[in-house]
Amino acid sequence: MATAHENTAPPQRRDLKVSDEVAIQLIDMHKWYGEFHVLKDINLTVYRGERIVICGPSGSGKSTMIRCINRLEEHQQGQIIVDGIELTNDIKQIDQIRREVGMVFQHFNLFPHLTVLENLTLAPIWVRKTPKEEADRMAMKYLERVKIPEQAEKFPGQLSGGQQQRVAIARSLCMNPKIMLFDEPTSALDPEMIKEVLDVMIELAEEGMTMLCVTHEMGFARTVANRVMFMDGGEIIEQNEPETFFNNPQSERTKLFLSQILSH
């Protein structure tokens, strides 16, 4: 698994430029589901152009954390500041942040009643008020980038899982987001289709997109991420640049986790 992309991925990818500008900041953030304390005292600063991979066992709160960033989940304590705007109950600010933050889901969540092209143009037309012709043009551009322009008129139900996920990525990109969140984008895919999705994500990283990615693709983490983060029990246990993270993990919990996912 770890070596799957190394021959196509030059090692300098890790050194892609990261600016000093802060994109996302989580300060002393807590979240509860009823009585259950899911996220405990999360502190995280993401700089523009950073590519962060978040891993950890299921139930560790990694998905919940990135879902808090575009307010699909509400946090109860602490601050979340995205692109200079603090997330509060103000609907306007939430919408403003959601326009700038793209999200890709594990189960794609494409709109099954719309064609691929309509899936892509819906948000630009209705949220950004882009004229239809322009939105169509932009959508085709992104479909070409994810290499499936010929599927534009099909419905999502007629595509393979990998194609659907690439459509979902293109759909987010159509809003010209500054930040992209990936919530286990390849977990629901057949092994043959994982590569086509990861290739698109790698390309996106090379263009300097700020990315937060919950994934277990350690090959992707090694070659693309400039920071890998391990979460367990609602806490960030350890974060480091990938070389050190994989070769010299600090905490015992991380070592155990890595030995388990890398051993098979």
Added chain:
Amino acid sequence: MSDAPPKYAPGDYPDMPAPSTTTGIIGWMRTNLFSSPVNIVFTLLFGALVVWLLPKLLNWAFIDAVWTGTGSKDCLTSPDAACWAFVGVRWDQFMYGLFPEAERWRPDVIAALLVLAMVPIMFERVPVARLLRGAAFILGPIFAVLLYFAFAGEGVRAWPFNLIVLALAVVALIAAQSAYPRLRRLLAGFLMFVFPVVAFVLLLGLSRDAVQAWPYWLMGLSAFALAIMALLPCHAKLTSRSLPISVVLVILFVIWGLALPSNWTVGLAYGVGAAQDQGPATTVIVAALLTMLPIVLMVALLLAPRTRDGVLDRFVFVCILVGVLAFVGNMLLIQSWNSVRGESPPWAIAFAPAAFAVAALAPWGYGRNAGLPGKVALALAPLYVLIAYWVLFAPPDFLNLGIFDWQANTVPFFRGVQGVLPYVETPKWGGLMLTLVVALTGIVASLPLGIVLALGRRSNMPIIRTISVVFIEFWRGVPLITVLFMATVMFPLFLPEGVTFNQLLRALIGVALFSAAYMAEVVRGGLQAIAKGQYEAADALGLSYWKSMRLIILPQALKIVIPGIVNTFIGLFKDTTLVSIIGLFDLLGIVQTGLTDQKWLAPNVPYTGYVFAAFAFWVFCYGMSRYSQYMERKLDTGHKR
């Protein structure tokens, strides 16, 4: 035996045809009729039942049936078969109730309009070739039957020809729609906004009070136009740069919204006045056309393709056209004034065309390269129109400067209209017409209301949720008969003395609210079937609540619950028969009333009447059912959730 199956290398095995016993008609019969011994027995039993029953049925309904006659003695010539003569003689009553005979063209026109506008929308994107094939197969025989009816008996009858023309018009509209997709939006707009008004006015006619109150109606209409027109520019992209210009345009449109309807009516009134004073009759027609034209053009322009600058450009075009038309209308007004009165009009009337002409130029002031004339026109236009409007068309008791006498000038015109459309009180409505009025109103009102209630019940806001729950549970918890009785007996007790409420209106509201509660639960079922991921994806893209509901959730939810929705519609359609208990004569009610007629006391008459009513209901309900299946197939995008 000799030709052993050929061997193929792995991965090369070709696709072979399926065994003949599993496909085609033989395969179908094997799987569906003779698949097992039990199945074979049932097939034979049901076959025997059909052979035994079908001749009896045919005898009863057709072969031995009495087709013509005037009373029970004709029916008694064949007492063991249907007596269709009863239905034939009372046909008009079954259709229209006690609606005056001379006015029955009105429901006919409404039905024709409904079919014309609705059928093309229902069958959008039917390829022309398929349409023509279908038309040849289905309409051909129907035409033949209609033509037979047209010439059979004494004299030539018009209604078969009318039906043929209607059918051809529908086919033409469906065909035209595949060539001009925008036609569909036009028809939908007509159905939603124009048709209810037309149907209301045509069915009810004009009462004396309505005529006297006309200027106030006009004020109301103007306010409505005002609201719509003020909303139009909100569609345009409002930036800080375009904001002032948009505000000016809104004001302009508000003024036109006020001025145009009054302008047209006055034009019409003068036209009719001219006709009555032996003036040129053509003026009437031209004036009438002029009243329609701006509306048609505005709709057409709003539907026109977007230009590069989007909505605002269209808006400008509309402004110019409306201004020009108002100008022409005013010229005509002056013309008719001159010809009727033999004198020059007051200065204010002469002023109006100029004002509208200037106003028409105003939108040229908008745009990056607007020159000085455009800017001046823009600045002056509201002023001009404002003056023209107040001087000319102010309603009787609202800042009227006395130039134009409203009552004196418009009421004669509406007296004329009243002559064409006399008032028909709702107790005279009945038969299939009443059934359709109640059912269609219920259907049209219950779906949107049900959707709102379903969304309300799932809302996070406790007050809205509580209101929805209480509403739904109350209306679902009481029988419709109770609702109708309460509306008739109890409701008047709560009204102040002297205030009356139309009986039919009460039934309509009762039926609509009743079915809305059922509809809400059906729609809620659909909403709950939508995966959480769909809501999240919509949220993550920044869609607002209403947009995500309208564009993402409801289209999918409603598609899932089409069977449930149509189920409710069919239930509602049949429940309309209950209005007979509050003294309204729907189709079943009027058939039952007919059965008590002394002239038709024969044993086979009640059977015939009930079979006819049942068949009429079945035709409509089965039609709805088939259409829902067609919709399900059409909306199936082959997705798995």
